[in-house]
Amino acid sequence: MAYVAVSGGQEAIEKSIELLNFFRSKTDKNLDLEAIEKKLNLLIDRVMSEAGFYTSTYAALALKQCEGSVEEAVFLLRAYRSTLNRNYYSLPVNTNKMRVIRRISAAFKDIQGGQILGATYDYTHRLMNFDLDKESSENIYQQMCIVLGQEKPLPVTPCERVSTQLKKEGLIDQHSENNEKPCDITKNILEFPCKRSARLQTLSRADTGFISGLAYSALRGFGQVHPTVGELRTGYVSLEIPYLFDDKEAIDLGEILISEVECFNETSEGHQLKIGVGYGAVFGRNENKAIAMAILDRELENKGANPPQNEEFVLTHGDSLEMNGFISHLKLPHYVTFQSKLDAIRKTRNPNSHESQL
Amino acid sequence: MNPNYNFAFLDEGSKKEIRRSILKAVAIPGYQVPFGSRELPIGRGWGTGGIQITLSLIGKNDTLKVIDQGSDDSVNAVSIKKFIVECTDVNTTTSTEKATLIQTRHRIPEKPLTRNQILIFQVPLPEPLRIVEPREEITKKMHAEMDYAPIWLQLYESLIKYHKITLSTEYPCMVEHRYIMNPSPIPKFDNDKLHEAPCLYLFGAGREKKIYAIPPYTKVQSLAFDDIPFEKESFKGKKCRLCQSESSYLDEIFDSKTGEKFYQCSDTSYCKERQNHVLE
Amino acid sequence: MYLNDPPILKVQNLTVRYGNGCPDCKTNLKKNRCQKCGAVWACNDICLEVYPGEILGIVGESGSGKSTLMKSLYFDLDITHGSAFLKEYKEGTRNIWEASQSHKRMIRNNIMGMVYQNPILGLRMEYSSAANIAEKMIAAGQRNAHAMTHRVVELLDAVEIMTSRMEEAPKNFSGGMQQRVQISKALANNPTLLLLDEVTTGLDLSVQAKVLDLIRKIKARFGISILLVSHDLAVIRMLADRTIVMLDGRIIESGLTDQILEDPQHYYTQQLVHSLI
Numbered sequence: 001m002a003y004v005a006v007s008g009g010q011e012a013i014e015k016s017i018e019l020l021n022f023f024r025s026k027t028d029k030n031l032d033l034e035a036i037e038k039k040l041n042l043l044i045d046r047v048m049s050e051a052g053f054y055t056s057t058y059a060a061l062a063l064k065q066c067e068g069s070v071e072e073a074v075f076l077l078r079a080y081r082s083t084l085n086r087n088y089y090s091l092p093v094n095t096n097k098m099r100v101i102r103r104i105s106a107a108f109k110d111i112q113g114g115q116i117l118g119a120t121y122d123y124t125h126r127l128m129n130f131d132l133d134k135e136s137s138e139n140i141y142q143q144m145c146i147v148l149g150q151e152k153p154l155p156v157t158p159c160e161r162v163s164t165q166l167k168k169e170g171l172i173d174q175h176s177e178n179n180e181k182p183c184d185i186t187k188n189i190l191e192f193p194c195k196r197s198a199r200l201q202t203l204s205r206a207d208t209g210f211i212s213g214l215a216y217s218a219l220r221g222f223g224q225v226h227p228t229v230g231e232l233r234t235g236y237v238s239l240e241i242p243y244l245f246d247d248k249e250a251i252d253l254g255e256i257l258i259s260e261v262e263c264f265n266e267t268s269e270g271h272q273l274k275i276g277v278g279y280g281a282v283f284g285r286n287e288n289k290a291i292a293m294a295i296l297d298r299e300l301e302n303k304g305a306n307p308p309q310n311e312e313f314v315l316t317h318g319d320s321l322e323m324n325g326f327i328s329h330l331k332l333p334h335y336v337t338f339q340s341k342l343d344a345i346r347k348t349r350n351p352n353s354h355e356s357q358l
Numbered sequence: 359m360n361p362n363y364n365f366a367f368l369d370e371g372s373k374k375e376i377r378r379s380i381l382k383a384v385a386i387p388g389y390q391v392p393f394g395s396r397e398l399p400i401g402r403g404w405g406t407g408g409i410q411i412t413l414s415l416i417g418k419n420d421t422l423k424v425i426d427q428g429s430d431d432s433v434n435a436v437s438i439k440k441f442i443v444e445c446t447d448v449n450t451t452t453s454t455e456k457a458t459l460i461q462t463r464h465r466i467p468e469k470p471l472t473r474n475q476i477l478i479f480q481v482p483l484p485e486p487l488r489i490v491e492p493r494e495e496i497t498k499k500m501h502a503e504m505d506y507a508p509i510w511l512q513l514y515e516s517l518i519k520y521h522k523i524t525l526s527t528e529y530p531c532m533v534e535h536r537y538i539m540n541p542s543p544i545p546k547f548d549n550d551k552l553h554e555a556p557c558l559y560l561f562g563a564g565r566e567k568k569i570y571a572i573p574p575y576t577k578v579q580s581l582a583f584d585d586i587p588f589e590k591e592s593f594k595g596k597k598c599r600l601c602q603s604e605s606s607y608l609d610e611i612f613d614s615k616t617g618e619k620f621y622q623c624s625d626t627s628y629c630k631e632r633q634n635h636v637l638e
Numbered sequence: 639m640y641l642n643d644p645p646i647l648k649v650q651n652l653t654v655r656y657g658n659g660c661p662d663c664k665t666n667l668k669k670n671r672c673q674k675c676g677a678v679w680a681c682n683d684i685c686l687e688v689y690p691g692e693i694l695g696i697v698g699e700s701g702s703g704k705s706t707l708m709k710s711l712y713f714d715l716d717i718t719h720g721s722a723f724l725k726e727y728k729e730g731t732r733n734i735w736e737a738s739q740s741h742k743r744m745i746r747n748n749i750m751g752m753v754y755q756n757p758i759l760g761l762r763m764e765y766s767s768a769a770n771i772a773e774k775m776i777a778a779g780q781r782n783a784h785a786m787t788h789r790v791v792e793l794l795d796a797v798e799i800m801t802s803r804m805e806e807a808p809k810n811f812s813g814g815m816q817q818r819v820q821i822s823k824a825l826a827n828n829p830t831l832l833l834l835d836e837v838t839t840g841l842d843l844s845v846q847a848k849v850l851d852l853i854r855k856i857k858a859r860f861g862i863s864i865l866l867v868s869h870d871l872a873v874i875r876m877l878a879d880r881t882i883v884m885l886d887g888r889i890i891e892s893g894l895t896d897q898i899l900e901d902p903q904h905y906y907t908q909q910l911v912h913s914l915i
Contacts, residue, residue: 009431009432009433009435009436009437010440011429012433013433013436013437013440075401076399078397079397079398079399080439081365081397082396082397082398083364083367083369085369120452131378186394187394188392188394188529189392189393189394189395189568191392192493192495193495194495312492312493312494312495316463316494321397321401321402322402324401324402324405325402325403325565326402326405326482326565327403327404328401328403328404329401329403329404329482331425332404332426332433332434333426333432333433333434334427334464334543335427335609335610336427336428336464336465336543336544336545336607336609336617336624337464337526337528337543337545338526338593339545339591339607339608339609339610340526340527340545340546340547341526341527342610343526343591343592344522344524344525344526344591345524347522348520348521348522350526503739503740503743504740505743507773507776507777510776510781511762511765511769511772511773511776514768514769514772514776514783514786515765515766515769517783517787517807518766518768518769518787518804518805519766582782583782583783584781584782584783585782585783585784585785586783586784
């Protein structure tokens with residue numbers, strides 16, 4: 001069925017959507033929303049991070065709706081988010097008070113508060129476990145409940161940042177608090193040079209692959225930075241909004257899980273060196289994305305000719321919706337413009353078509 | 359109409375903000391006004407700029423026409439029309455004459471529009487200087503200082519190299535002797551229709567977050583050297599196989615069965631009307 | 639003598655300083671650097687005049703400030719303070735360094751022409767040489783393609799480049815030819831002042847001689863004033879009517895070229911002259 005030259009575009013779309021249902025129903029096994037939400041945590045974290053929307057339930061729904069495509073799920077969430085009213089702005093989150101579940105520093109062998117390995121795939125051996133198909137989800141759930149039932153929750157002891165010590169030593173610049181209202185990139189176009197709040201928001205929401213690739217290129221020489229991960233902390237932080245009737249009080253909305261990174265590298269200060277800090281923070285346990293973000297934050301401080309140091313290049317091309325939307329739009333009919341281009345090409349090749357214009 | 363969403367999908371605050379940007383654009387013809395582009399259920403690069411303008415202007419009494427490549431039946435035109443109707447219940451038409459709002463991708467209808475009509479263009483890349491300068495930071499300054507030499511240089515270079523101006527679609531135009539603008543990927547064939555038209559032309563780039571406008575009776579001149587007249591695409595010796603038109607923009611089509619090449623009007627509703635008059 | 643005509647360019651007290659400077663700068667300068675605060679006085683209180691139809695040579699070693707002077711005149715860098723007056727700009731009543739952006743652009747396009755030592759700075763290597771020359775005309779508002787091409791042919795002829803090469807990009811040309819394209823570009827809008835910054839440095843001797851000869855022809859044909867910068871006194875001797883000697887950001891000697899060569903006053907100038915064969 002011709003899809004545009006003749007009428008029938010409407011029907012073609014309807015059939016196309018029906019065909020999608022085929023892909024979503026290739027087995028009679030259930031794809032439970034709770035299972036997606038609670039067992040595919042890292043995928044959920046990635047989708048939430050790129051959507052800039054912290055909602056594991058809707059992330060699971062979106063993934064189910066679109067056959068697990070990260071790109072489509074992020075799109076669904078962003079489109080939904082765009083219909084919601086923003087009722088409050090939270091107070092700045094104090095990550096010093098994070099309820100840490102993982103915390104490491106590559107800069108020092110040991111640090112105050114300790115190195116807490118936490119749950120990570122870093123040291124697993126990537127051997128496929130073929131026994132997984134015999135796994136009984138009920139059994140492992142029951143077992144985990146028993147284990148948790150026997151554990152006693154530890155009181156939260158917030159630990160000081162690694163960078164705090166170095167700041168006391170004067171190796172890292174101390175900055176006075178800047179309470180300037182942050183830019184809201186969801187409401188305003190990016191203007192260059194960018195404010196740092198705009199830069200950090202854009203990086204945090206960026207496509208994971210894009211910023212990871214750029215950070216990788218920076219490490220390999222297309223940048224100035226060879227950083228050390230000063231601190232990576234993953235954990236729960238409280239969101240609070242100011243109480244309407246007394247701004248000395250705040251209302252606690254709940255916790256979100258984030259990963260936060262400070263990376264260190266040598267940078268010059270006149271005739272001396274000091275430590276420059278790059279900052280990364282993302283939703284969920286997307287550690288590598290947080291590290292990549294911190295690397296790019298540092299690179300963008302040091303403007304230069306390499307792509308990771310080019311602010312417009314880095315910040316304009318990382319948004320999942322814009323990137324995928326524009327690439328996929330190439331599938332739309334372009335025959336009118338192509339005809340115009342053909343005309344221009346043909347005219348240069350046909351000596352008889354018109355007088356040469358010059 | 360879908361009861362879960364506001365009339366025309368966007369909340370009233372967003373619509374007001376977009377209308378303010380449109381007003382600013384109308385006040386400064388050809389100037390790209392940055393705006394807080396909203397995310398929609400339709401992809402970035404698929405018409406969200408045009409759609410946001412349409413959604414913020416559309417009212418219950420409007421009649422909507424949506425075309426893509428000149429055709430009402432093009433897949434994406436149909437999809438966009440469906441979306442807008444779902445959140446407004448507004449009447450639609452394929453007739454250029456009957457529409458109050460027309461959203462278009464890559465063409466201006468053959469039939470001249472009147473002062474009661476608004477044509478809304480979907481724009482992928484609003485910046486005409488992008489072909490000579492990739493950085494937004496610099497192109498903004500170039501517009502401010504009317505530093506347009508680089509784009510004229512591009513035109514001159516193609517004359518030296520190819521003895522012809524080879525810029526085809528998205529052909530830059532000077533608006534009221536002040537701003538150079540990108541008329542969106544319409545063919546050069548349509549550029550003249552922008553000049554001193556009685557209707558309102560609005561341009562929306564959702565992904566790039568810019569809105570610009572050509573208000574009624576504005577001077578819009580495609581860039582041309584004084585001694586080298588602006589040249590449109592030519593269809594000399596060709597005509598539409600359905601309505602015999604020799605003066606409209608034609609699509610080159612290969613028959614799906616025989617592979618034979620033929621030509622057909624790109625503006626399908628114009629073509630149908632011509633065919634109907636012939637029959638009468 | 640032409641020196642009685644009003645100058646086409648008059649520079650007064652041009653200072654270009656890198657760093658904030660300190661009250662002790664004036665008395666603590668070693669070469670052009672302040673011992674106390676580290677400020678570099680690249681140009682220190684420069685005054686000069688260029689008269690109609692003359693070639694004014696500026697000679698000095700690297701670090702003397704001669705290139706900084708040229709770049710300041712062409713608005714390639716920001717000065718610290720000073721004034722310059724061009725007869726063609728507001729009858730020489732307005733300081734060009736206080737002009738608006740659009741006026742500065744107009745001065746660069748219409749009144750001055752610049753030829754850089756490194757052709758990459760003056761040419762768009764990927765565009766045809768014709769387009770390079772036309773660029774200046776376009777920047778001055780010319781919108782007639784045939785007229786521009788006609789003028790391109792004229793200018794290429796003046797710099798002895800074959801018309802058939804106008805479609806080629808300068809990246810494919812030899813160093814000497816690239817300089818000649820730069821010269822023709824600088825002349826595109828009939829400027830009254832040509833700035834030549836070390837234009838033959840780095841070229842083979844025979845090519846140098848050709849370019850220098852060309853400059854002489856151009857001066858004769860167009861009657862244009864030229865500011866000629868070189869570290870090579872031999873080049874200056876060949877072309878300049880008057881000469882200025884710069885050292886460490888200051889002018890230490892100036893006068894008719896012949897006079898300076900015959901009877902140099904300053905120790906540094908004497909060394910320069912003696913090193914000439």
